[in-house]
Amino acid sequence: MGDEGDLNFLPMEQGENACKSTSKTSQPWPVEAQLRNDYMQRYASKVSEGMALQLGCLELRRFFKDMPHNALDKKSNFELLEKEVGLDLFFPKQMQENLKPKQFRKMIQQTFQQYASLREEECVMKFFNTLAGFANIDQETYRCELIQGWNITVDLVIGPKGIRQLTSQDAKPTCLAEFKQIKSIRCLPLEDGQAVLQLGIEGAPQALSIKTSSLAEAENMADLIDGYCRLQGEHQGSLIVHPRKDGEKRNSLPQIPMLNLEARRSHLSESCSIESDIYAEIPDETLRRTGGPQYGIVREDVVLNRILGEGFFGEVYEGVYTNHKGENINVAVKTCKKDCTLDNKEKFMSEAVIMKNLDHPHIVKLIGIIEEEPTWIIMELYPYGELGHYLERNKNSLKVLTLVLYSLQICKAMAYLESINCVHRDIAVRNILVASPECVKLGDFGLSRYIEDEDYYKASVTRLPIKWMSPESINFRRFTTASDVWMFAVCMWEILSFGKQPFFWLENKDVIGVLEKGDRLPKPDLCPPILYTLMTRCWDYDPSDRPRFTELVCSLSDIYQMEKDMAMEQERNARYRTPKILEPTAFQEPPPKPSRPKYRPPPQTNLLAPKLQFQVPEGLCASSPTLTSPMEYPSPVNSLHTPPLHRHNVFKRHSMREEDFIRPSSREEAQQLWEAEKIKMRQILDKQQKQMVEDYQWLRQEEKSLDPMVYMNDKSPLTPEKEVGYMEFTGPPQKPPRLGAQSIQPTANLDRTDDLVYLNVMALVRAVLDLKNELCQLPPEGYVVVVKNVGLTLRKLIGSVDDLLPSLPSSSRTEIEGTQKLLNKDLAELINKMRLAQQNAVTSLSEECKRQMLTASHTLAVDAKNLLDAVDQAKVLANLAHPPAE
CATH class of the missing domain: 2.30.29.30 (Pleckstrin-homology domain (PH domain)/Phosphotyrosine-binding domain (PTB))
Known part of the structure; x- marks a missing residue:
């Protein structure tokens, strides 16, 4: 029998009740679909343009019931409706031909907004009532x-x-x-x-x-x-x-719909209460994928144990499978309920059909299928369970590096699915299993579909995870690799949030309105800014502007390597701590020493910044067993002319215990000792103050030249300048100046043939200049590339110095190693400034953060020049340096 006349015998009032019941069970609309077909075939060309516009927009509202009222105002949405869905389904062709496209689009947008608040059943009844005023639709x-x-x-x-x-x-x-x-x-x-x-x-x-x-x-x-x-x-x-058997009556007709049709709800709708806050129904009529070939397992080889959880179609058990070799394998068994409909059983089996063709280290492995009732799907069992629960249990011990690793592994699995034209449609932490603390696997392919040669897959009658879905998936049930990219970014957000549900503060029906306004999920607290920037690219409203999974794998690999390098650097810094600048809440002067009651501390003259104090390492403290004399401590600026440290230049000093102080025999002797100590401390402070002024003047000159290469090749001495805001040196003029402090010397004029240290310093300077020239043109996510280039160049420089170090005098190694550590600290500071620049890319602090990034890179280049000077000096002492050829 045909379908056309099946339900037209319903009177209008019973048709309305049937429609309301149908909407509750989320089944298709047979009455409305038949009437709509009759309208398009018989009446569409006869009704007025106003009525055709109303009926078409009512059908649009019913068909896309989750679409917000202003969705069609976006050009991309309307073009998708025109090209992918087709306006012919809703409006007569004659009307489209008579109106100009721009005018027709505006009329649709305005009329659609009038019906935006109608529910699905209200759209159907208004369609009935509107058409009934034109034609006798009850006959x-x-x-x-x-x-x-x-x-x-x-x-x-x-x-x-x-x-x-x-x-x-x-x-x-x-x-x-x-x-x-x-x-x-x-x-x-x-x-x-x-x-x-x-x-x-x-x-x-x-x-x-x-x-x-x-x-x-x-x-x-x-x-x-x-x-x-x-x-x-x-x-x-x-x-x-029946035409062949007179005494036999037909029994294939559907039962007459009654006023109360609650008993006719399908088993699927009864089981839809599971995770109702995550999944919502989006009905549609489309083709179903048929089951694949047998992947059989004998049921007697599988022993079920405890229940792990309840899935959409039935329970999931932990079990043991004995293979043909007699080996016992721990498995997870998905079951399908015995009273499940044929349609739902086919959907249940579709997951196994897809999984048996997948082979990837980060995708759950299918063991086998039992197709006889009750149907079972047997998969590998992973002891750590779902990723969402694992993140919640271990959020205090998991590091960001591990979370990025999980994201990278899932991205690789999705790139594999992309290569075989398969869309997953349900990428979330609840569908990811933890095989080990360092390995996760993507599973649950119940919603997955092959798109083959088509551009997209259109969802059938099923329940879909609204809060994870892209706007085009919610509005038009359109699923592509680009919509999987959106879901993957939401999954990354879950991972970095330790399993929190996205948009947990919203209901399903409110999500699309938030997305249409341009709002996105906020940055998790521990998420690196560069990773969040990548997420926002995946959440672009236009699917064509989102990156593909192959590109995401490369980006995530770079981010993972950067996080790994930073973790290693932090581990090294934990062993070799560098001086830290601390800023207390209020500046406090040190209390007077108890053994010297008449001693008054000298005035503190901090030339760096007010209210800053240094946390000095143990080796530079007065209580240290060995204290380097300030007179002999080398300055990086003058390292080339600083004599090497010899044993007689270092004096021993006992710890400052009370019994170790020299006790004067008289008041006059104590006064003489006190005056001598004051003169000595004043000399030390004068020399340090003068050195800092000279260093600052040199740095300012370097900043003016901006290109350190200009300075390296410039042999003319620099003229000190007075700087506003800095104290002018007023120390006694008769004091002899510090060695090498008279002028800033250029890089030594040596033969640079096969000088890897010199070549690598030049390469580092060029990398810093590239960063300076490209920073303003790059997007925030592009900062990583130029900073990574600087880091790799610095790694080569330090490697070349390490190779040369054994041939240099041991007396020079301390200064060289200290400068190497300073360079590593400079790189860490550059990375921190880069992160700040990325995080504030769209704020008013963007330019200031970029300026700080440039300053950090310039400091790195200057310290690299100092390292070259120190190496040159050591080579001269070791007779390894040669003058340039004539």
């Missing part, structure tokens, strides 16, 4: 012939008032029979493809014979008449008689 008209000795061509009208004939449009319908008079219905095919519908009428000597153009049309009329007979008469069963 069907068929062009056929009455066989009464001779054939009369008439329009046969079948409706609530019975079977009537209409000989002309102006004539009144003539009643041929009422439904309560009909006793039997029979369809007889003819040889020429036509058919005869015979109705047995109570009290009539012969049946009413109606000749139709096809057997399908006769069967549609029979279904319609039979429905009215059961509705209006006292017949419980069908009156249709």
